[in-house]
Amino acid sequence: MDMAETAAAVVDRQADERVRLVVTGMTCGSCSARVERALNRVDGVTATVNFATGIATVDAPRAVGPERLCGVVEDAGYEAAVQSGTAALDTGPEDRAAAALFRRLVVALVLFFPLADLSVMFATVPATRIPGWQAILLALALPIVVWSAAPLHRRALTGLRTGAMSMETLVSIGITAATAWSIVTLFARPAPVRGHGVWAAIMSADSIYLEVAGGVTVFVLAGRYFEAKAKRRAGGALRALAALGVRDVTVLTGDGREIAIPADELTVGRRFVVRPGARIATDGVVAQGFSSIDTAAMTGEATPVEAGPGAPVCGGTVSLTGRLVVTATAVGADTRLAGMIRLVEQAQEGKAGLQRLADRIAGVFVPAVLALAVLTAGGWLLAGGGTDRAFGAALAVLVIACPCALGLATPTALMVASGRGAQLGIFVKGQQALETSRTIDTVVFDKTGTVTLGEMTVSAVHTDLDRDEIVRLAGGLESASEHAVAAAVTAHARARHRELPPVTDFAALPGLGARGRVEDREVLIGSPALLDARRIAAPPGLRAALESEQRLGHTAVYLCLDDRAVAVLAVSDTVHPTAADAITRLHRLGLRTLLLTGDNTAAARAVAAEVGIDDVVAEVLPAGKVEVIRELQARGRRVAMVGDGINDGPALATADLGLAIGRGADVAIGAADIILVRDDLAAVPDAIGLAHATLRTIRGNMVWAFGYNVAALPIAVAGLLNPLLAGAAMAFSSFFVVWNSLRLREFRP
Template sequence: MAADPATTATAVEHVELPITGMTCASCANRVERRLNGLEGVTATVNYATEKAAVAFDAATVAPEDLVAAVRAAGYDAALPSAGDDEPAQAGAEADETAPLRRRLLITAPLSLVVLVLSMISALQFDHWQWLALQLATPVVVWGAWPFHRAAWVNLRHGAATMDTLVSLGVLTAFVWSMYALFLGDAGTTGMKMRLSLSASGGDELYLEIASVVTSFLLAGRYFEARSKRRAGAALKALLQLGAKDVSVLGADGGERRIPVQELAVGQRFVVRPGEKVATDGVVVEGASAVDQSLLTGESVPVEKGPGDEIAGASVNAGGRLVVRATRVGADTALAQIARLVTEAQTGNAAVQRLADRISGVFVPVVIGIAIATLGFWLGSGADVKFALTSAVAVLIIACPCALGLATPTALLVGTGRGAQLGLLIKGPEVLESTRRVDTIVLDKTGTVTTGRMSLVDVVVADGTSRADALRIAGALEDASEHPIAQAVARAARDELGPLPAAEGFANREGLGVEGVVDGHGVQVGRPSLVAEWSLPVPSGLDAARHAAEQQGRTAVLAAWDGAVRALLVVADTVKPSSAEAVARLRGLGLRPVLLTGDNAATARAVAAEVGIDEVIAEVLPADKAAVIRRLQDEGRVVAMVGDGVNDAPALAQADLGLSIGTGTDVAIEASDLTLVSGDLRAAGDAIRLSRATLRTIQQNLTWAFGYNIAAIPLAAAGLLNPLIAGAAMGLSSLSVVANALRLRRFRSSYGAAPAERAS
């Protein structure tokens, strides 16, 4: 008998752990290996965000076990609590740079004096070495303490990281200098002889190396921390967009101000001009233009009225609105966007995996090379000073940090910038897909078109005015719920204002509607409806009907007082931006295909209007995924853009799925990229941003690998002074972060960059 799935299924839970104490990519690699060593645990540790994304089997592993595993690796973690919020975390990160800044401000002047005394002989007085020692000691002991402490913790756990290399290099230079000062005068022992050390005796000292390298590395780590914070600034700005308090309407109509956290689903709240909308909801009263640019990237405010949905964090640009809350807290659009961006930033792209494997063994290999360098030069009869300097340079020049920062920082900036522009990249693996895609399939309804029927033409017979046709037909159609009827009624109200009431309304299923308007007997519907009344269709109206149907539009006839008097043409209109969007997709080297369940005539008309040559029409919703598979079988790498529930299988099947953010949650969940604004032009921007992010990652990795491949042999050959090595090591990490920060300048190909106003 088959086992009950309910009893065999594992309860997989997800948690994001903030990790403290990591100082390089090797640290992240160690934590990740320790977590993945637990049964039923899959973890990814991101050095740039200092977080671990963990999926675990709740039946075998408790969340506390995850924290214990991190601590066993020599680092610290804490389970997130309900009280955690992003602004608090941002403040905590800012505080963490303060100790580095204090150490740097004190060690830098001391190191500079030691360097000047060591390098400029004209400034060297009798026994200057003892002053240099007094100045260098606090730098080496107190200034470099973060490196020494981390190296000791790692040693206790049988591991080595970047801090091990730094601590070894600095202490080696310092201890050798101490030896030279106290014990090293050619067979003379004791401090007595060293007190008479002459100025020339400074040639055996490395105090300037120990102190200046410490200051360089502290500066590099401080600026790296600041740069990483800038890289994640877009997401922090997004999370801080929401309103802090809200004016809630009571049962008596009175208003009271409460913190937004206390707002509940179903409550009504007031949004005045210039205020932020507190949470997602539906407009109950009022009409206003709402600026949604901070969420969707659209620079033009959108008109909102009763019955319209409105997103939290958007800004009311016009009149007073009363809104009923529909989603609060973690369920809001803003929170979901932040969650998607955070998940994308936590992952590792395929191109990072080699770097992760290398960083896992990097530090022990570098220590081995440094020892081999020292032994080789001593065995070759080289000067002890030269051999020691070369070994120290190897320890200091090596930099796994650049390898560890290459991917995460680019993801931080790229996905954060995308969120500002209304482009959500779900994960790092999406980046590879955008590069390979050569065909893009566009669902017609709701993607290329508005997805809502609109009245596009009114043709009247002789003796009938457009206003009469709209008023009489619109009044009758207003009593129907059919999309075509509502399109006619909506256009009539917009043009003429309030409509008269219809009497004796009757719905003729599949044919049209009948009733009485202002004493006129009215019929609106298909030609077969007026044929039942034996009403002839004027030749001009009949020709217009055939022309409309050839264009894929729907035409209904309106008759009253025993004659057919007007033709109303209704269509799902093409979005104004669709033709421009298709042209831009072609410019990216993509081949557009229009996919729809509509008839071929309608599909070809829409395709011709937007500039698409390839059309696949009359496809049932269940068969859309099969169409994607067929295109893939032809050797194409396919992207799919859709918005409805019926598009979800095709979005999942495609090599790259892009969902329109105005569509359904199912479609958004099945896709790889989400276009929050609903504007098809954003598809081109999303692909451009993804490709730019991938290109930045590849540039970073190329630099990080190239730097270490070139620098370590130069140091081993004695061609790099440790001072230069220390500066170069710090600059290597900063260059990777700076390159990633260039993505902050990415611009949408249409409209403004509205989110910058929130920064």
């Protein structure tokens, strides 16, 4: 791409911006489908509307401002406002809506029980009809069907004005028709109802529908109220994550004084104080002090980590034991905590394939049900079933078919799963990742920094002399070098000796090793090629030790004193302590594993054997990793890639599912589908297990939602379903879907 093309691409990206709208008034999947269609009809706009979260995510040209987008939603019959801050913390609208529903539900419930008892009694036992019995029933019913059901009627009227139909259309028409029919029946042609037994009397008491109108209102309001409460609980994990932020922070002034300021005024480079037991305000580096840091809320790891000068710390974690002075390195939206919250919110924006199918069905379901209700009534009239029977069957069709469960089946499960994943240190970027995980059969691991810690350590010292003295002299020489092997030797020596001797006349020998004088002795550390160049012969025992270490995949070097080889030092990358267990769990899930690395074959095979990985492909460049994954895909494999480095980015993007270790490079994290924040490879099978559990829940929800309507509608059409029971079944269907999704909160790896 030339400079002109690059500039054009930048302009195109800048021309679009992402806006999140909080949409209120949606009550079912057909509502979200309608809002989505309205937004997508605007030129240049791409929108996704999530019914469970009430959020519309809109990518629109800058020329299409938020005001116009809100206007489009309002023209569709709903209300919209631009999301400010983190939606997870803004629970006020949810709480107010739930409280209003509860008040209407209580009134409806108190009046419904006597209404139901008296309606059945007056309808089935004519002798009990006292003077004014009709007025008594109306006095009990009208507050329910008028005031308690008012939100349903308002939404239905709004939909009719805008040419949109939703769940409220079905319910409102049903309640209004049942009430009107009952009033006509009460005052125009009251008649006794025949039947034998309680069930026969209830099933045949179709001439008075006030208890049906009141009962449907109660069941719909109850279902809506419990949905609201359950959806609030479903987002609890995200709210808990967002609540990890702090409001005030104590900063240090230039003269060392401590002053408290709002956390949002903190700037990069400023030093702030974290006292024992306090939450760290933002990402930074420890400048002074030592403390144990509780990172459980951020990573899911129960064991605190030690932090001292130079150690990075993350905002939202807790300093347990000591006072720290931290220099801020990121603030506001650039912090790791803010990024995690964005990931969870973004995971709930897209739509899985099952949800897209459900939305398409819900979008045409309401008019289809209205048509079916008319056909049902007409069919019963033509068959000679009478007006009461025809009306009752049509009313049952209207009530039983409300598509609430379809709209809730997928997004509620995904909301709960993304929140639970955040608690476990697993962040899913999009819903497509959950769907893809179901088909994964091969997991490819990068080696350095993923299966291993990426930190070279001294694994063995072979010598006939004093081991401590050899290590001390080697550490003195290597302390002047920046090579990875030198760093490992120096760290090993410092762990055993408080001070290391100084080195003079130091010289690095590129590709060979290093030399220098330590305590008046000529010290040389390097490869066999260095000894050959210096014409130093290694004893047979040391040669055998070096060859043995190399067969294990370790890096082995000679140490010479005064031109005499006296020791072999072996350096290796430490295998991640949780790698073997993670690989075992993946094998139990029926997945194949492969180690993919640029390191030498011997080292790769040694690591693979230690942790139990099936296959090894070694000595490949980053482009070669991509080719290996494409070759696996060409053979029909569905590949997940786990990596952490810059060179893993292309492979993560090429794989069907990319999982990046959260401490890895930004390129790797940007290319991955799932971010594993925990420094623990057990998060890999945990992530796949959570995805599988979520998909099982979604499939169960969808089977119930589809099966419920498919099974119930023919029963209602056949006149075998009392409308009151239909209302109860409809409310239970939605509640079951939400309850089933909430079980994901208890997911345990």
